[in-house]
Amino acid sequence: MSSISRSLNLLARSSRSSLLRPSAVNPVHHVFASNKMAARGLATAFERTKPHVNIGKMGSHVQFVGFNADLSLLGTIGHVDHGKTTLTAAITKHQASKGLASFLDYNAIDKAPEERKRGITISSAHIEFQTNDRHYAHVDCPGHADYIKNMITGAANMDGAIVVVAASDGQMPQTREHLLLARQVGVQKIVVFVNKVDAVEDPEMLELVELEMRELLSTYGFEGEETPIVFGSALCALEQRRPEIGAEKIDELMNAVDTWIPTPERDMDKPFLMSIEEVFSIPGRGTVVSGRVERGLLKKDTEVEIVGGSTAPIKTKVTDIETFKKTCDESRAGDNSGLLLRGIRREDIRRGMVVAAPGSTKATNKFLVSMYVLTEAEGGRRTGFGHNYRPQVYLRTADEPGDLTFPDGDASRRVQPGDNVEMILETHRPVAAEAGQRFNIREGGRTVATGLVTRVMT
Numbered sequence: 001m002s003s004i005s006r007s008l009n010l011l012a013r014s015s016r017s018s019l020l021r022p023s024a025v026n027p028v029h030h031v032f033a034s035n036k037m038a039a040r041g042l043a044t045a046f047e048r049t050k051p052h053v054n055i056g057k058m059g060s061h062v063q064f065v066g067f068n069a070d071l072s073l074l075g076t077i078g079h080v081d082h083g084k085t086t087l088t089a090a091i092t093k094h095q096a097s098k099g100l101a102s103f104l105d106y107n108a109i110d111k112a113p114e115e116r117k118r119g120i121t122i123s124s125a126h127i128e129f130q131t132n133d134r135h136y137a138h139v140d141c142p143g144h145a146d147y148i149k150n151m152i153t154g155a156a157n158m159d160g161a162i163v164v165v166a167a168s169d170g171q172m173p174q175t176r177e178h179l180l181l182a183r184q185v186g187v188q189k190i191v192v193f194v195n196k197v198d199a200v201e202d203p204e205m206l207e208l209v210e211l212e213m214r215e216l217l218s219t220y221g222f223e224g225e226e227t228p229i230v231f232g233s234a235l236c237a238l239e240q241r242r243p244e245i246g247a248e249k250i251d252e253l254m255n256a257v258d259t260w261i262p263t264p265e266r267d268m269d270k271p272f273l274m275s276i277e278e279v280f281s282i283p284g285r286g287t288v289v290s291g292r293v294e295r296g297l298l299k300k301d302t303e304v305e306i307v308g309g310s311t312a313p314i315k316t317k318v319t320d321i322e323t324f325k326k327t328c329d330e331s332r333a334g335d336n337s338g339l340l341l342r343g344i345r346r347e348d349i350r351r352g353m354v355v356a357a358p359g360s361t362k363a364t365n366k367f368l369v370s371m372y373v374l375t376e377a378e379g380g381r382r383t384g385f386g387h388n389y390r391p392q393v394y395l396r397t398a399d400e401p402g403d404l405t406f407p408d409g410d411a412s413r414r415v416q417p418g419d420n421v422e423m424i425l426e427t428h429r430p431v432a433a434e435a436g437q438r439f440n441i442r443e444g445g446r447t448v449a450t451g452l453v454t455r456v457m458t
């Protein structure tokens with residue numbers, strides 16, 4: 001058995017590593033995990049070993065070959081009565097006329113009130129449509145706390161959202177609340193649909209709504225200046241009247257969504273990243289790091305960076321790769337690999353750092369995060385916590401002391417088990433993480449909260 005193999009065997013025996021992976025610790029019931037919309041997230045994990053598994057599951061959607069690779073998850077958000085459900089129905093109707101969706105009428109989307117009361121808001125999510133470029137799963141967002149919890153703790157990331165704002169009212173309290181919600185569930189890109197333009201006479205009113213929306217988007221950390229804004233009438237589109245503000249505007253909206261919201265990349269297509277679980281020194285050869293490859297592909301004799309621990313990455317080259325006890329020329333997403341690093345001393349490397357394609361990730365220690373705080377029944381704390389809470393943060397294989405504060409600095413505020421909360425997380429040493437990264441907060445052997453990085457702050 002070669003020396004790298006020995007390291008990998010040790011790795012396999014160390015249950016510590018896999019146990020601490022966010023997905024494994026997460027005791028929260030994932031509604032999303034059983035949902036079709038999680039298909040993309042799950043598929044990336046399954047694809048490599050069972051390439052056919054998802055196709056059978058698609059049922060009536062078998063015609064959408066490559067479903068999982070390019071499925072984007074979208075949501076409609078916005079103030080009550082501004083037209084979210086009407087717009088969703090109008091989109092399915094318009095795309096259905098091109099053979100790109102099945103039409104769902106308003107009532108099929110707007111589920112029964114008792115269902116809402118029980119909080120099964122996710123069941124309204126079985127909306128799908130295609131554009132010329134993409135396949136979308138769509139949620140008519142309820143803005144319910146359970147839903148936010150599912151998005152924070154679940155496997156699926158929402159790729160983008162359409163915020164609907166009625167031209168007749170302009171932005172309203174829930175417009176703001178839902179933008180915050182979108183940020184909390186990790187949405188990075190938003191498209192605005194200014195609805196009900198049929199009910200507005202004065203073009204200056206539309207300009208005002210646009211101005212206000214751009215400002216509001218920037219306030220919530222979205223790209224207010226560049227965000228596409230489409231003016232139209234969902235009702236006209238649904239009733240097939242006045243195509244210049246109806247059907248044509250749905251086309252414009254679909255175009256905006258296709259171009260502004262990035263296509264989710266498959267793990268294999270992303271830049272290489274492996275979070276280090278173990279570090280070994282092999283006499284006569286050098287330092288080997290091992291772990292599970294999260295994304296991308298690495299060939300032998302390629303330059304990489306070791307990121308984490310400090311802000312400056314360590315540049316090195318991988319001179320040998322071993323996967324599943326065999327020396328090989330490459331390592332790819334899903335593999336457990338050992339990588340031999342040129343000219344690196346063992347003491348310079350620690351578990352929790354990542355091996356990444358040069359320039360693809362940075363180490364930071366300040367993040368805006370969303371968290372779901374576990375209840376005692378879910379294994380969490382009995383009592384809440386407040387400003388300056390200092391737990392242990394588990395992010396990928398990193399395990400760092402952290403400091404949690406409220407963005408508004410309110411030292412009197414407390415978070416209770418069962419809450420969704422937005423906080424600023426500062427880790428003692430910088431860690432490699434991007435928006436969308438999931439992590440866990442633990443203290444005294446229990447998981448206190450599970451979270452999602454929504455913005456990198458430094």
Ligand SMILES: Nc1nc2c(ncn2[C@@H]2O[C@H](COP(=O)(O)OP(=O)(O)OP(=O)(O)O)[C@@H](O)[C@H]2O)c(=O)[nH]1
Nearest residue numbers: 079080081082083084085086196199233234235236
């Ligand atoms: N004039 C006009 N009315 C519209 C338009 N779009 C929607 N409406 C009307 O606005 C009302 C609310 O529309 P919904 O689609 O239910 O609004 P919603 O945002 O889903 O509302 P909630 O789910 O209750 O938050 C309905 O009476 C719609 O017919 C439009 O383009 N023009």
Ligand SMILES: [Mg+2]
Nearest residue numbers: 084085086110
């Ligand atoms: Mg609605």
